Amino acid sequence: MRIFRLIPAVLLGVFFMPVVHAQSAADSIVLRRMADDILRKNAAYENLRFLCKKVGSRLSGSAGAEKAVIETARMLREAGADTVYLQPCMVPHWVRGAKEEANITLSNGKTFTLKAAALGNSVGTPAKGISAHIIEVKNFAELDNLGKAGVEGKIVFYNYPMDPTNVATFRSYGQAGAYRGNGPSMAAKYGAVGVMIRSLASNVDDYPHTGATRYNDSFPKLPAIAISTRDADYLSEALQKKQVTKAYFKTNAEMLPDVQSYNVVGEIRGTEFPDEIITVGGHLDSWDLAEGAHDDGTGCVQSIEVIRVMKALGIKPKRTIRAVMFMNEENGLRGGTAYAEQAKKENKKFIFALESDAGGFVPRGFGVSANPDQAAKIFAWKWLFQPYGAGDFTSGGGGADIGPLKPLGTAMAGLSPDSQRYFDVHHASTDVFEAVSPRELNLGAIAMAGLIYLVSEYGL
DSSP states (O other), X not given: OHHHHHHHHHHHHHHHHHHHHHHHHHHHHHHHHHHHHHHHHOHHHHHHHHIIIIIOOOOTXXXXXXXXXXXXXXXXHHHTOSEEEEEEEEEEEEEOOSOOEEEEEETTSOEEEOOEEEOBXXXXXXXXXXXXXXXXXXXXXXXXXHHHHHXXXXXXXXXXXXXXXXXXXXXXXXXXXXXHHTHHHHHHHXXXXXXXXEOSOSSOOSOOOOOBOOOOTTSOOOOEEEEOHHHHHHHHHHHHTTOEEEEEEEOOOEEEEEEEEEEEEEEEOOSSEEEEEEXXXXXXXXXXXXXXXXXXXXXXXXXXXHHHHHHHTTOXXXXXXXXXXXXXXXXXXXXXXXXXXXXXXXXXXXXXXXXXXXXXXXXXXXXXXOOHHHHHHHHTTGGGGGGGTOOEEEESOOOTTTGGGXXXXXXXXXXXXXXXXXHHHTTSTTOSGGGOOHHHHHHHHHHHHHHHHHHHHHOO
């Protein structure tokens, strides 16, 4: 009897294994077809060229952002999306104004010019600028130890380098980011008159990196700038040698009233489960210092490429796929919030979301945030991505713009490119089209298209 009970199980294994093998082989062929088409057409790279060179910087509320909405909607239509529409959201409108001025006066009477950029969302200085003694702190503990007696009336210089020992550079960025985000308000608590921070960059060069700061309404809003890493090293050494008598900087930034903007959405309707929604996207806005190539033009054009390659190859996804160009990730997250709020109103299941916002460098894999059953299903596909160098699937991932979907139970993932060069250009004037490799960009698009296809085919 025991032998006979085993027969159905054995037979199931005999018949099931070939089916699974054939299914996997078929998926591998689909991914290969998509890869060939993406690499041959090079469409994502040409879309990025247009976005960078014809549109340029796209800070929320700017004319560039408005133009980017129009042009990416056109790109989605040309990619073959069944439906393209704009999703409204009100966004902050911060403007940098005239170029910043910054210098230090040395004990020999000479001045040394600092290469500086105002932090996003920061207030401007008085018309004559700010001139004061400057103190260096390595961390918040040192600031607290100085207290009001050591800080009041001075400019605080946060010199916190990104930790070079972290191979995962986003970890170092997160640690250093506390000083950009909270540093001005923490200094204001003790009566400082202005703030300089060491740029959040992994290399030493002459390019200041901007990025948003966040004011605590309990304290005055201080003008704040980032200085280049090379100048930060120079300033630190000069302060240690007591060669600096005072520091000066002038900024012209201001926050204007919120303005109307949009997420751009392109959709392919699912053939079998149209009410199960798969989201893939990047953020359309960028800082004003450069063209926003890696941050996040690459994520946008890769998402458009998911739509284009499926349409080009006649792939009919079983579930609805939405490519979303999110607005205002950099200094407000209004687009991601608006998308999630609208999703809550729809009588649909937002089963999966994928974001590309870590640069257009060679892909290594994906970071995945999902329940155990969903994660196991996704991780079982990783061998399909190994031929494209993207088979490193790790737990924990997603993105700022898709994060608001989490309360809906949406599984999410973030594309994980090699990050070693990302913070050389992130938020700096060097984030330009020429810094992007077409092959690396296309390999990322291949990985994204493959994962979206598999989720569409098999669900989660």
